[in-house]
Amino acid sequence: AVVSTQSTGDHADVVGNFEAATQQVLDRTDSNKPCRHTFNVKQYKYLVLTKGGFTFLAIADQDYPLRICFAFLEKVSERFQSGTLPQRAMTAKPYELRRDFSPVLSSLLVA
Numbered sequence: 001a002v003v004s005t006q007s008t009g010d011h012a013d014v015v016g017n018f019e020a021a022t023q024q025v026l027d028r029t030d031s032n033k034p035c036r037h038t039f040n041v042k043q044y045k046y047l048v049l050t051k052g053g054f055t056f057l058a059i060a061d062q063d064y065p066l067r068i069c070f071a072f073l074e075k076v077s078e079r080f081q082s083g084t085l086p087q088r089a090m091t092a093k094p095y096e097l098r099r100d101f102s103p104v105l106s107s108l109l110v111a
Contacts, residue, residue, distance in 0.1 A: 030048050057073075
């Protein structure tokens with residue numbers, strides 16, 4: 001999962017070619033316009049939710065249900081925006097919020 005302001009991922013747990021594909025998706029996304037998008041990249045879909053000036057992105061297998069993916073991204077957005085992270089993210093360097101938000105993402109993935 002990735003939480004981003006504009007085109008730089010602030011928190012990313014991606015390995016290998018996912019990183020390049022994630023950056024391409026972020027480059028095509030305007031975090032200032034609320035929306036939901038799905039980008040197909042090889043055998044994966046990249047799901048994007050933009051809300052409150054942030055981009056929330058998840059990667060799923062092509063056959064994984066969209067409604068579950070977007071429900072997950074809505075929960076990520078709610079949890080991210082419920083505390084001080086939005087204010088801190090405006091001046092944070094890439095990966096700076098990883099320590100604080102990784103446990104939240106982990107808890108949502110097992111929920």
